[in-house]
Amino acid sequence: MKKVYPDAKSALDGQLFDGMLIASGGFGLCGIPELLIAAIRDAGTKDLTVASNNAGVDGAGLGQLLATRQVKKMISSYVGENAEFMRQYLSGELELEFNPQGTLAERMRAGGAGIPGFYTKTGVGTVIADGKEVKNFDGQDYILERGLVADLSIVKAWKADPSGNLVFRKTARNFNPPAATCGRVCVAEVEEIVPLGSLNPDMIHVPGIYVHRLIQGSHEKRIENRTTRKREEA
Amino acid sequence: MKKVYPDAKSALDGQLFDGMLIASGGFGLCGIPELLIAAIRDAGTKDLTVASNNAGVDGAGLGQLLATRQVKKMISSYVGENAEFMRQYLSGELELEFNPQGTLAERMRAGGAGIPGFYTKTGVGTVIADGKEVKNFDGQDYILERGLVADLSIVKAWKADPSGNLVFRKTARNFNPPAATCGRVCVAEVEEIVPLGSLNPDMIHVPGIYVHRLIQGSHEKRIENRTTRKREEA
C-alpha cells in the first residue's frame, strides 16, 4: 500500500466529485493545504461544501475556490479578510453556516471519532442554538451539535513518514489534526517526507491510520498580519 | 505559582476528602501513579469512587487502596488480575460500574472538554445501554454517555517541566492524558522534572494548564505478563 503520490493532482485522482463535502485544515493562511486547494481548483469540481475555520483571502487558500465559484457552501467560524467571499455571500450566490470555532473543531474531532452528536454550552441562548435540541445536564442547558464526517479531508503538515504519520510545526497545527480524522479519505500535503523510522513514535501528532495519501511539496507561506517589535525595545 | 512539590504527601495536601471521585491514569500496571496511590492509602481517605481502566493487582496500583477498603466504587472496563477486588465485589463490599474501555476514555476526555454528554454506538443492545437514552442518528441507534468530571486526577508521566507540561513514554501514556484533563485538580507524578525550556513545545502531550501540582519520584515498574522471544528466533 503506497501512500506517497508524486503530486497533488495524482493524489486527488478519483477522490473528487461534484457536491462533495471537504474538510480543510488551516487557520487563516497558517497551515493550509495550498497545493491541494490549487489542484481542486484545476480539477473544476463544483458545488462544494467546505468545512474550514476560515475562507482564505482573495487569491490564496480557499479564496482560490471562491474565485472560480466552485464552492456552494462554507462551514466556518470567521470569514473576514475576503472581499470576494463577502460579495458572493451578500449577493446570495454562496451559503454560509457559521459554527463557533470550538464547535467546528469538536464537530470534526467527533466525526472522526464515531460520535454523531455531543452537547456543548457554546451558543446556548444565541442564534447558533436555533433549531437545535437543548438538554439540561445538572441544572445547565446545553445544545446538541453533530459530528461532521467529510467525503475528503485535505491537510497540511510539516513532516510525514511514508506510513502517513504526521508532525506539525507550531501554530500551523491548528485544525489540521481534527480535519484529518473526519474525512472518509484524507490527503496530506507535507513539507518533507522523511524515511520510515526517523520520526519519534512518541511524537506523532496524527497517526498514519488517518492518512490515505501523501504528497511532498512547498508553497509560499504568506503572513496575514506581520507584527514585529524593534530590537531597541528589547 | 509553584507547581512542584517535594513529595506525594505534600502534593495531595488539602485535596483529599472522604467520598470523593478520583480519576487515575494507567493501563494495568503500565503508567500508574504508584506514589500518589500510596500517599492516598497513607492518608486513609475513605469511601472513594475511583475511575480507572483497571483496579491494579493485589498489592500494587489501586490494589493498595482495595486492600485497605478505602474504595467504595470502581468505574472500570476490566478488573481481572485482582483477587481481593473479586472477593470484595462478590461479597457486596465494593460497587462496580463497568464502562467499555473507549467509553471510559471518552467520558474522561469529554468531562475535561466541557462536554456533559456524547452519543456512541458502543454498547447499544447490551446491558451497558440499560437506563441510558437512545437516539437515532441517520438510521443508526446510539446511546448517551456522560462526561466524567473528577474531584482529583492522579497521573503518571515520564517528563515534566516546572510549568506542568507533561510528556509520556510509549504505551505508558494510555489513560493518563484524558484522566489529567477531567480533574478539577490534577496531580502528576513524573520520572524527571526537566528545566523550563528543555521540552520541545511541539511535543507536549498534556499542556501545563491541566496540571496543578507535580512531584518527581520513582517506583519499581512491574511487568504483568513478561513475554519474550529467544534470540535464535530472529
Add this chain to the structure above:
Amino acid sequence: MWDRNQMAERAAQELQDGWYVNLGIGIPTLVSNYIPEGIEVTLQSENGMLGMGPFPYEGEEDADLINAGKQTITELPQTAYFDSAQSFAMIRGGKIAMAILGAMEVAENGDLANWMIPGKLVKGMGGAMDLVAGVGRVVVVMDHTSKHGESKVLKSCTLPLTGKAVVNRIITNLGVLDVVPGGLQIVECADGVTEAELRAATEATIIN
C-alpha cells in the same frame, strides 16, 4: 476618562498569579503590556498555543507562529502547542481562568454581543462564543458609548448575542461595573469621571 492604554492597564489589575488567560483582539491585546509585577500569567491563543510571547523582532517573523488575530508572535520557555480541538477542549472545559474581550453591547444581565451586525458585514464569531461560554470569568473592555454617544451598556442587547448572561465585569473608558443580581454595580469611576456622569452614560439598571 481613560484612554485605550488606561483601560488595558485597569483590566490588567484583574489578573491573578498563576492564571491562564485569553485576551481578545484590540484593547484586550494591550493588557499584556501592563501585567503587574509579581503576577505570572500564561496567555492562551485559541488557534493552538499556551505561553504566547511578544511580537518577534523584525526579520524573525515565522509564518507558522501566529496568534488568533493572525499576528506574528513568539514562543516562551513554557510554550506548548496543540490542535484546535484540544484548544477549545480547554476553553470549554473551564481551564482558562479569564477571558478579556471587546464588545459591541453588554446588557445588565450579562448578555454580550460582539460578533455580528445584521445587514452589515458579517465576519463571524470565531472563538468568542466558546470563550464566553467556557472560561471562568469574562471581563469586557470597551468604550462606554458609541461614536454617536449612545450607551453600549444596555438594559438588553439589540444585536445578536455572543453569549447569554456570561459577562462578570465591564471596564469602559468611564469606569468599572460588575454584573450582579438585579443589574450592574459600580465598582469605580475612571479618572476625572463622576458617578453621575457614569450613570448618565449607562442605559442599564445600576443598583448601587
Add this chain to the structure above:
Amino acid sequence: MWDRNQMAERAAQELQDGWYVNLGIGIPTLVSNYIPEGIEVTLQSENGMLGMGPFPYEGEEDADLINAGKQTITELPQTAYFDSAQSFAMIRGGKIAMAILGAMEVAENGDLANWMIPGKLVKGMGGAMDLVAGVGRVVVVMDHTSKHGESKVLKSCTLPLTGKAVVNRIITNLGVLDVVPGGLQIVECADGVTEAELRAATEATIIN
C-alpha cells in the same frame, strides 16, 4: 478439524494489504504469525499503539511497552503511540478495517457474547464492546463447541451481549461461516470435517 494454529492461519487469510487490524487475546494473537506474503497489515493495540511488533528478546522487555493483553512487546519503524481516548476515537470512528476476536457465543444474527458469565467471575469487557461497534469488519475465532460438546454457534446468545448484530464471519475448528440475512452461510469446512458434521455441531440456522 483445525487446531489453534490452523484456525489462526485461516483467519490470517482474511487480511488485506494496507489494512489496520486489531487482534484480540488468545487465538487471534496467533494470527500475526501467519500474515500472507505480500500482505502488509498494521496491528493496533487499543492501549495506545499502531504498528505493534513481536515480543522482545529476553532481557529487552520494557515495562512501558505492552499490548492490550499486558504482554511485553516491541515497536516497529512505523509505530505511533497515542492516548486511550485517541485510540478508541480511531476504533469507534471506523478507521480499523477489521477486528479478529475470541468469543463465548455467537448467534445467527451476528450477536456476540464474549465478556461475562453471570454468577461467575466477571472481569469486564475491556475494549471489546468498542471494537465490535466500531471496526469495519468483525471476525470471530473460537471453538465450535464447548468442552461439553454444546454448540457455541447459536440461534440466539444466552450470555450478556458484547455487541448486537456485529459479527461478519465465524472461524471455528470445524469451518468458516458468514452471517447473512436469515442465518449463517457455510463458506468452507475445516480439513477432514464434512458439511454434515459442521451442520450437526451448529445450533444456528444454516441457510445454504
